[in-house]
Amino acid sequence: MSDELEQLVRGTLRRQAAEITQDSLRHHDIRPVRRSRVAPVLLVLACVVAVAVGSVLIYQGHTASPLGTPPGYVGYQWRLTEVATGEANTVVSQDIRATASFFPDGTVVLVDSVNALTGRYDGTATGFGVRGIGTTLALYDGRDPVRLAVVTAVDDLASGQHVDAAVLGETLTLRAAGRTLTFQQVGPVHPSDLRPGPSR
Amino acid sequence: MSLPRSPAGAAAQRRVVPVRELFEQHYLAMVRIAYSVVGDRESAEDVVQDVFATLQKRDRAAGLTEPRHYLTVAVLNRSRSVLRRRRLLRRAGPARVEHEEAADESTIRRVESDRVLAAVRRLPTRQREVVVLRFLEDLAVREIARVLGITPAAASSSLNRAMSTLRQRLGSPDER
Structure with a gap:
């Protein structure tokens, strides 16, 4: 019976195949590849979306991180090196201690060279906002224009307004209140950054 | 029957068979295989056309040591895709056994x-x-x-x- 079944299947498949003859074929040559009109449009759209998403991620500091990971500035202390306004750029020398430390638990410590401001930062799509600031209460009665520019700029970061943040390599750029503050990475945050004191 | 292989060590002397020639030699046989798998002639020809079109576009024929083997594999792969697509669109219909008259x-x-x-x-x-x-x-x-x-x-x-x-x-x- 097995042979009979095999013969039956073989015969049937071959009879069916034989129905297709050279003459009955629809094509007698290789037809050109069909090109979809939709594919190029989808490709362009995909590129636009990829560029947009990439820009947002880079601007947030997610330069190489997947969505859902912390922004690139978190976990590091950053030293302020320049304050730029529409009118002037102020280079901050290393002897002026002005830093921003972003702890993974949401604590931020801003040092404006005179006082240390401690509060919480909340990440947003393009940066962060600072709230609940407490500060040391030292006074500065000097006239150093660089120090005054630094104090004003850093204190503005703590004023509760939205701050745009971007990390590129070891450079952090913050924009708020018409100013652009440029920081250089010092290193990972350390518990001692939570206490005002001499610069590391 | 077995799929023809190129003689061992004959790579250097191997003749590069143009895709057009492969088409003439194998198209009908491949359509028959595809037809047996996918069950309708139109789809079968589409499957085999796609295989040859891809072959031509990529100019792959030059590297084929066993064209018949390659074509059979490619045709079965594409036939599988047709069947998958078809399954997604609808469940296979009942068998066509409706001849009741003697x-x-x-x-x-x-x-x-x-x-x-x-x-x-x-x-x-x-x-x-x-x-x-x-x-x-x-x-x-x-x-x-x-x-x-x-x-x-x-x-x-x-x-x-x-x-x-x-x-x-x-x-x-x-x-x-």
Whole structure:
């Protein structure tokens, strides 16, 4: 019976195949590849979306991180090196201690060279906002224009307004209140950054 | 029958067969294989056309040492895609066995053919491919395994399961 079944299947498949003859074929040559009109449009759209998403991620500091990971500035202390306004750029020398430390638990410590401001930062799509600031209460009665520019700029970061943040390599750029503050990475945050004191 | 291989060590002397020539040599046979798997002529020709178009576009023919083997594998792969797409669109319809009038011998044969083809088409894809390669292409189990990229034992097992299923569905010759 097995042979009979095999013969039956073989015969049937071959009879069916034989129905297709050279003459009955629809094509007698290789037809050109069909090109979809939709594919190029989808490709362009995909590129636009990829560029947009990439820009947002880079601007947030997610330069190489997947969505859902912390922004690139978190976990590091950053030293302020320049304050730029529409009118002037102020280079901050290393002897002026002005830093921003972003702890993974949401604590931020801003040092404006005179006082240390401690509060919480909340990440947003393009940066962060600072709230609940407490500060040391030292006074500065000097006239150093660089120090005054630094104090004003850093204190503005703590004023509760939205701050745009971007990390590129070891450079952090913050924009708020018409100013652009440029920081250089010092290193990972350390518990001692939570206490005002001499610069590391 | 086995799929022709190039002689060992003859690579240097191997003639590069243009895709057009491969088309003329194998198109009909490949359409028949595809037809046995996908079950309709239009889809079968589309499958084989796509294979040759891709071959031509990529200019792959130059690297083919076993064109027939390559084409069979490619045709089966694309046939599988057709079947998958079809399954997504709709569940396979009932077998086309609707000839009820008593008729002459050719009609009876047609009815029986339809029953067999319907039973083959209801086999799982892998088993269907094994049956087509075994009984249409007359390939040995070892060759079937090579085309499908599986072990000879797996090919043999698929063939046995397929035949067992067909036996159940078609009944013994006496019952037919």
